[in-house]
Structure formats: C-alpha cells, structure tokens
Amino acid sequence: MTSDFELFEVREPEAQSIPFVYNSPHSGRRYPVSFLEQSQLDGISIRRSEDHFVDELFSAAPRMGAPLLMAHFPRAYVDVNREPYELDPRMFSESLPSYANSQSPRVVGGLGTIPRIVAENMEIYGRRITLAEAMERIDRCYKPYHVCLRRLIARTHARFGFGVLIDCHSMPGNIRVAGSGVRPDFIVGDRYGTSASAELSHAALQFLEELGFNAVRNKPYAGGFITEHYGRPARGLHALQIEVNRSLYIDEASLQKRPDFDALAGSISIFMEQMAAFVEDYAGETALAAE
Template sequence: MHEIPEYALFEVREPLSHTIPFVYNSPHSGRIYPPEFIAQSRLEGVSIRRSEDHYVDELFADASALGAPLLLANFPRAYLDVNREPYELDPRMFDGLLPPYANINSLRVAGGLGTIPRIVAENMEIYTRRLSVQEGLDRIESVYKPYHAALRRLIARTHVQFGFGVLIDCHSMPGNVRVAGSNARPDFIIGDRYGTSASAELSRAAVAIFEEMGFTAIRNKPYAGGFITEHYGRPSRGLHALQIEVNRSIYVDEITLEKRADFALVVGAITAFMRQLAVYVAQFATDSALAAE
C-alpha cells in the first residue's frame, strides 16, 4: 500500500464555543508536501506550489475566534484535490485500468485538474512517470474520504445545533482574472452555483459587505463554486454553501509567493466580513430564505 504521510492531513480549529451557524473550510491552502510526492514530481520549489490557495487558511484564521470551526488541509492540492468528486481520475496518468465507477470524462479531468491532478497552474506537468492505480485509490481512501467525513460532521453538527447552517468554502484566484466584458479586476468572487447552493439573499449580502468596504466583488463569474459548494449546499434543507475567491494579487506576490506588506490589512478586512456576515445571518435566521423549507 502507498505510504500515508506522517503529518496531520488536516486540522479542525474549533472555537471555544460554537456560537454562529457557520463552518469555514480551506481545502486548497495545504503546503506540506510529502517527500515521496516530491520524489515523483518533475517540479520543485515555487513551481510545485502554483496550485495552492496561498495562505487562505491565514486569511480566514479568525473564524474560530468569531465562533465558527475552520477546517483546513495540510496536504497540497497538487497531491490530491478534495474539491472534486472522489473519483475524477485521468486514465492517462495511471498504469493499469481504473475502476468502472471512475469519472474519466469530466471537464476537470480533461483539463488535468481531477481528484489527483496531472498539472499545476500554467499547465505544468507534475509527474515524471505514471502512477499505479492502487496508489491513486489509496490517496482517495487515506486523504479524500477522511477529509470529507470531517467536513460532513462539522456541517451536521452545525445544522443540529442551529437548525440551519452556512458553509463558507475559502479559495484564492489569480490576479489576472477580470470581470466579464470589462477590464475591472474583482477582489472577491462569491459563488453560489447560480443560486442553487445558497439563498440569493445570502450571496447578495456577502457581495454587499465587501463592496461597502471598498472592494470590487461579483457573483459566480468566472467562479461559481466547485464540488464542495455544489455537493453540500442544500438551501431547501437549510444548508447554504458559498464559495469565496480572494484575488491573490491583493495580498501575495504571485511570483515569489511572499506575503505583501498589507497582508494584515486584508486579514482584517476578511475578519470584518466574517463578523458582518454572521450579524446578517443572525438578523435573518428565521427568514424562509435561510431556514429549511
């Protein structure tokens, strides 16, 4: 069996008391690279890190101080991507036949960004050789499934405690992203799967909070939310999932990956956003738009 990394694969940062109906999740900010993975890769240094959501766990670190748990990955996205179906696998990456239940035809697989990615950003190939099918399946069993089990537990606990819940899936996006039809750069994109993963009122409120702070914020384009947002968002059951994309260029140098001088200011703005969104939800918790139908 493929060796499981010896570090903690992920962490749950619990609040002293779970006082707000939120769960925060940072699935792509992991930056502990297993030595055996590095040995398989043709990339190293900054290059292998291009797929990270750089420091997003730190941007949203105050979630626990505000009363919500924060789940964060320590393993890197290039090693395994939990924001995919469990078996979105590229047969070109493996020696042997994948199981029949593998989704080998998704657009994400075609683009090299399946559950076990073939490339990092800028279309750089990761591996020097094909992987064994068993190694791929072992990663899913030992990393993907425990991560989602932890996320499901947090969401279920929140739903039971408060009668509804809000999952915030935290990500970053490249600095060259532009608003469709213009040259405007969005600082934040709120994804709600075009209104299917969360109430429209909630996602509009999230956009408005950032705009009131002076940021450019838009909904859904070009990032409407990935597997996590789509899979866990069930507004009719009182479970809302929003994806937040933070423009990397406002807080990190995208070439060196060094934090910018105003990194702390961005952290402060995101903390203020989390606090204000919690106030909004508390004020409208009994509305049919948030509670289960």
Template sequence: MGEAVEWEFFEVLEPASQRIPFVFNSPHSGRHYPQFFLDQSRLDPHSIRRSEDHFVDELFRSATFLGAPLLRAHFPRAFLDVNREPYELDPRMFDGALPPHANISSMRVAGGLGTVPRLVAENMEIYRGRFPVEQALERIETIYKPYHATLRKLIARTHVEFGMSILIDCHSMPGNVHLPGSGHRPDFIIGDRYGTSAAAELSRVAVELLEQLGYAVARNKPYAGGFITEHYGRPTRGLHALQIEINRGLYVDEATLIKKPGFAALEADLATFIAALARHVEDFGAYLPLAAE
C-alpha cells in the same frame, strides 16, 4: 501513501464554543509537500505550488475567534483535490486499471484538474511519468474520504445546534483573473452555483458587505463554486454553501509567495466581514431557506 510517512493530513480549528451557524473550509491552502511526491514530480518545489490557495487558511483564522470551526488541509491541491468528485481520474496518468465507477470524462479531468491533478497550471505537468493507480486510490481512501467525513460532521453538528448551517468554502484566484468580456479584475468572487447552493439573500449580503469594505466584488463569474459548494449546498433544507475567491494580488507576491504588507489589513477586513455576515444571519436567518432561488 506509497512511502512510510507520518504527517497530519488536515485539522479542525475549533472555537472555544461554537456561537454562529457557520463552518469554514480551506481545502486548497495545504503546503506540506511530502518528499516522495516531490520525487515523482518534474516540477521544482516552488513551481509545484502554483495551484495552492496561498495562506487562505490564515486569512480566515479569525473565524474561530468569532465562534465557528475552520477545517483546513495540510496536503496540497497538487497532491489531491478534495473539491472534486471522489473519483475524477485520468487513466493516462496511471499504471493499472481504474475502478469502473471512476469518472474519466469530466471537463475537469480533460483539463488536467481531476481529483489527482495532472497539472498545477496550464502546460505545467506535475509528474515525470505514470505511477501506480494504487497510489491514487490510496490518497482517496486515506485523505479524501476522511476529509469529507469530517466536513459532513461539522455541517451536521452545526445544523442540529442552530437549525441551519452555512458553509463558507475559502479559496484564492490568480491576480490576473478578469471578468468575462471585460478588463475588470475583481478582488472577490462570491459563488453560489447560480443561486442553487445558498439563499439569494445570503449571497446578496455577502457581496454588499465586501463592497462596503471597499472591494470590487463579482458573483458566480468566472467562479460559481466547485464540487464542495454544489454537494453541500441544500438551501431549502437550511444547508447553505458559499464559495469565496480572493484575488491573490491583494495579499501575496505570486512570484515569490511572500506576503504583502497588506496581508494583516485584509485579514482584519475578513474578520469584519465574517462578524457582519453572522449578525445578519442572527437577525434574519429564519428567512434564508425561503429565499433560495
């Protein structure tokens, strides 16, 4: 990674045995910031965490006790974003030429949020200056590609064993997010790429179960799902993918990054949600592929 460094990029938390056709993924909750990366950055160690999905891997750790694997990143989103195409890269960030297959003109690149991000938040530049393009490509080869290979294996294993696979891509959103055109602040947003990444019934039940727990829930707006949801969701083949965004204001002080007293209660509610969604799939899962929109 441009430096001699030893650290575990990601890990799979496996259940004693997989009992439900779910795979959980937390790609943005990594909080290991290598010193060489901090040295490259103009941000202090606190500010650089602005794009992190704080503690989302902990909020969903009950998934393993309920019988599903959880893949979680240790690398931070500011370092590498695996919820992007592999080569969404901004040439202005690097010394050296990008490969011809790089996507340099996507909206996400323009917004500073490519595979190797330029920003952690609006007007918050990560890097002091350009750095060698080889470093960016090395992150893709040594972290991005193995991460997605691991995720594909988990999904394929689940699909073979259960005849279907349901990927739950776990994220958080800032506490001040409003629904478009209103002052309403949702607690959760369920994203299914406007009905293309998962059966409509699965999305409907996910929203309903969270509402029954007392939460305000929206669907697809303003977050419909990113590359992971779009790439792995093939509902007509029994491969479903839902993105879940949790309002950080529910569980963490966004200024201090200290967990709020309600953290444990939210974690317990998510365990209840996962168990109820799994029961629904067990009872009605055979109909899910037919319900895709």
C-alpha cells in the same frame, strides 16, 4: 502513503456560537517527500495550485465562534474539491475502474481528484503513476476529510436548525470577468443560486463592496464540488465559495506575503463578522429559505 504530519486540522471555537463552518481545502502546504520525488517540478512551481495562506486569511473563524477546517496536504497531491474519483486515464499505468469519472471538464483540463497539472498548465509527473497510489491518497486524505466536513456541517445544522458553509479559496491575479475586463478582488460563488439563498449571496457581495473591494458573483468561479455537494438551501444548508485575488496579498512570483497581508486579513475578519450578524438577524425567516 505514510505521513509525518497531520493531514488536516479543525480549529474549534471554545463553543460554537454561530451557524457557520469555514473550510480551506486548498491551502495545504506540507508536501510528502515521496510526492516531491515523483514530481518533475521545482519547489516553487509545484505550489502554483495552492490557495496560498487562505487558512490564515480566514483564521478569525474560531474566535468568532465557528470551526475552521483546513487541509495540510496540498491540492497538487489530492484535490478534495472534486468528486472522489475524477481521474485522468492519461496519468495511470493501469485502466481505471468503471466507476471513475474520466470525462468531466475538470479531468479533461488536468485538474481531477489526482491532478495531472498545477494551475499554470505544468505537468506534475514525468511518467505515469500507479492506480494503487491514487486510491491510497483518496482513502487516506480525501475520504477522511469529507467525513470531517460532513460532521461539522451536520453538527451545526442540528444545533442551530440551519447552517452556512463558507468554502475559502484564492485565484490568480490575472483573472478577469469575461466580456468586461473587470479584475475582481473577490468572487462569491453560489452555483448560480442553487447552493445558497440569493439574500445570503447578495449580503456577501454588499459587505465586500462596502469594505472597498470589487466583488462579483459566480463569474468566472461559481463554486466547485464542495459548494455544490453541501449546499442544500431547501434544507437550511447554505454553501458559498469565496475566492480572494492572490495579488492583493502575495507576490505571485515568489509566493511571499505582501506587507498589507494583515490589513486584508483584518478586512476579511470584518466581513466574517458582518456575515454572522446578517445570518443572526435573518435566522428562521423566509429570507434564508430556498427560492
């Protein structure tokens, strides 16, 4: 792949003053022309998998003293919140290598590392693509992105003795919690307690609820590959996935921002400040140790 745009970006604070790394892996909205030419979807449909403007909702991170990593390439092109080789054999003109994971639930659902569909179950491609193209996307986008994310987390952990990764996402407005019919405004995912301490998760839920939002934990989104892979509470590395309901801030048909977009971004900034203060108060204490 050749590209005329930066594939991803780190927005750094003047000096990192809090042990947080913010990550927006799915808000990329710069689509390579060659990819659009391959796709059978129109310009709006191809964007249905985006975490629309999530990078902007969490853009206060550098001002607060934390780096913000964000992809510019779109999730429909390559998804960095997957294992590196979750590949769907139905998509390719050649056989997959033996190390590919072709049986994961995400692959079966069409949402592997190289997605087959966008979120509303619409097929991206009208014909099979080459395996070489998939590998090129993984080599040029996926691998460097994770190298960058690992460095940010390692740097933070070395500087502060622990670190908190906030993986920032959005979800469709029609999402409901199974068995209750509740429509959450936010979902805090910690891989069912394995990627972050319970105290950190509970604090996030409490702060969001105090801001007037309906917040739930792990249902229906508990966190993806990034949360699972980087969250190591026993080593002082905590990872939370935050899902924001898109209907709060965009028109989901036109993908345009709603008038109250800035108000939501302001509330999220308050939430980020509260999380930073909470971690500062409890740094080094057993409250943030693995249970």
